[in-house]
Amino acid sequence: MSKGITTRAADFAAWYNDVIMRAEMADYSPVRGCMVIRPWGYGIWELMQKALDDMFKATGHQNAYFPLFIPQSFLAKEAEHVEGFAKEVALVTHTRLKAVNGTLVVDPDSKLEEPLVIRPTSETMIYAMLSKWVQSYRDLPVLLNQWANVVRWEMRTRLFLRTTEFLWQEGHTAHATEAEAVAETLQQLATYRQFMEEWMAMPVLTGVKTDGEKFAGAVWTYACEALMQDNKALQAGTSHFLGQNFAKAFETQFQTAEGGRDYVWSTSWGASTRLVGGLIMTHADDLGLVCPPRLAPQQVVIVPIWKTDAERDQTRDVAARVATDLRAAGLRAHMDGREGMKPGAKYYEWEGKGVPVRLEIGPRDIASGQVMVARRTGGKAAAALDGIAAHCRAVLDEMQAALLAAARARREGNSQRGFANKEAFIEFIEGVGGFAYAGFCGSGACEAQIKEQTKATIRVLPDAEFRSPEAPAGCVWCGEPSTAEAVWARAY
Numbered sequence: 332m333s334k335g336i337t338t339r340a341a342d343f344a345a346w347y348n349d350v351i352m353r354a355e356m357a358d359y360s361p362v363r364g365c366m367v368i369r370p371w372g373y374g375i376w377e378l379m380q381k382a383l384d385d386m387f388k389a390t391g392h393q394n395a396y397f398p399l400f401i402p403q404s405f406l407a408k409e410a411e412h413v414e415g416f417a418k419e420v421a422l423v424t425h426t427r428l429k430a431v432n433g434t435l436v437v438d439p440d441s442k443l444e445e446p447l448v449i450r451p452t453s454e455t456m457i458y459a460m461l462s463k464w465v466q467s468y469r470d471l472p473v474l475l476n477q478w479a480n481v482v483r484w485e486m487r488t489r490l491f492l493r494t495t496e497f498l499w500q501e502g503h504t505a506h507a508t509e510a511e512a513v514a515e516t517l518q519q520l521a522t523y524r525q526f527m528e529e530w531m532a533m534p535v536l537t538g539v540k541t542d543g544e545k546f547a548g549a550v551w552t553y554a555c556e557a558l559m560q561d562n563k564a565l566q567a568g569t570s571h572f573l574g575q576n577f578a579k580a581f582e583t584q585f586q587t588a589e590g591g592r593d594y595v596w597s598t599s600w601g602a603s604t605r606l607v608g609g610l611i612m613t614h615a616d617d618l619g620l621v622c623p624p625r626l627a628p629q630q631v632v633i634v635p636i637w638k639t640d641a642e643r644d645q646t647r648d649v650a651a652r653v654a655t656d657l658r659a660a661g662l663r664a665h666m667d668g669r670e671g672m673k674p675g676a677k678y679y680e681w682e683g684k685g686v687p688v689r690l691e692i693g694p695r696d697i698a699s700g701q702v703m704v705a706r707r708t709g710g711k712a713a714a715a716l717d718g719i720a721a722h723c724r725a726v727l728d729e730m731q732a733a734l735l736a737a738a739r740a741r742r743e744g745n746s747q748r749g750f751a752n753k754e755a756f757i758e759f760i761e762g763v764g765g766f767a768y769a770g771f772c773g774s775g776a777c778e779a780q781i782k783e784q785t786k787a788t789i790r791v792l793p794d795a796e797f798r799s800p801e802a803p804a805g806c807v808w809c810g811e812p813s814t815a816e817a818v819w820a821r822a823y
């Protein structure tokens with residue numbers, strides 16, 4: 332058996348990498364800043380995609396696909412947008428190489444008249460198309476989603492959290508009225524929250540970003556923020572109300588029902604493979620990954636235990652039948668009948684991958700009509716072979732609920748509301764850290780000073796249900812009257 336992984340307490344960043352490597356979820360690629368997503372990590376992403384895709388479609392959205400390349404001039408059309416992305420774009424300037432003295436060089440004759448940007452996000456391309464497709468109020472709303480890869484140049488790689496190329500979905504909608512677009516923005520925020528809590532078992536705060544933290548080109552950015560086990564925040568999904576900013580930049584106008592002309596009101600919203608990083612940092616432990624059952628590529632692994640050849644045939648036979656029963660009941664189950672590998676080594680492997688439930692079947696278990704049920708989160712007990720599928724489903728449901736409850740308790744235990752003074756606030760941020768709920772005067776200067784001194788940022792001005800029962804009176808930094816309660820934290 333190989334040695335263990337780094338513990339969270341010893342080095343959280345090293346632990347995070349060890350979890351990914353041990354579970355074989357991803358690896359570093361020969362291209363700096365890029366990662367390779369291996370089948371186990373991609374399996375989790377596929378389950379995430381499926382769940383989100385179903386939710387988007389249930390609210391009337393349709394999938395489409397837009398090009399990877401965007402003319403450079405498009406990016407320049409929305410002033411804030413270009414400023415936000417200019418420093419991290421990859422650019423295609425030539426289309427050919429040629430061999431010179433046995434080496435490949437860029438063919439200067441193939442220089443593009445206008446360079447192409449590899450999409451950092453697709454707003455500009457989509458608005459260019461919408462201005463063609465939308466003529467009248469009858470063409471609205473347009474409710475689109477795209478599953479795609481995007482590129483934002485990064486020099487430092489953090490698997491799943493910060494990579495030059497990443498996978499995501501980007502929703503883009505256009506509406507006839509401001510009210511409809513605002514409602515869409517909030518609906519998608521609620522969809523993300525529901526997915527994160529019900530599927531990922533990751534509780535999130537929702538709220539609005541300050542001007543300093545919002546998406547480049549948005550009027551308002553709403554976000555879901557989760558607290559990781561090292562007490563740093565992770566922005567897990569954002570939903571933007573774009574107003575008429577992009578519509579004006581791209582002349583996306585339509586004829587209103589009253590016969591006038593107006594620009595469309597629009598939204599965009601996205602969530603990425605960063606969610607996989609969030610899942611790891613919410614649930615994994617010092618043994619490896621812990622997969623919430625609803626997103627586990629395999630929910631139950633069945634390990635037959637034998638000594639003799641006759642026992643091997645018998646236990647593998649029963650284990651295979653159990654696997655078939657579980658799959659027939661709609662569970663994702665795998666029978667690990669590999670030879671030349673001790674049961675302990677198999678347990679170790681599936682533990683690292685975070686498979687929620689392991690069933691152990693030996694000859695004595697079969698004789699007594701039972702099986703051992705081991706939970707990834709701890710605990711092992713015998714259960715009757717008869718009715719094992721229903722039993723496994725109940726265990727998985729219980730584990731899913733327990734993971735959410737534990738993550739919520741951890742977040743609440745690491746949140747502090749109200750600070751006696753500025754020093755107490757700094758001490759909290761620079762100490763164990765967590766979500767700091769404090770008064771904010773609304774000034775960009777206070778926000779910048781806090782960031783400069785403590786590295787904490789305002790994660791959101793939280794929605795009503797998360798706010799403290801009593802609104803804070805003064806700004807935690809300058810003491811001026813508070814205009815909103817803010818949640819501060821250091822973040823990924």
Ligand SMILES: [Zn+2]
Nearest residue numbers: 772777806809
């Ligand atoms: Zn202030």
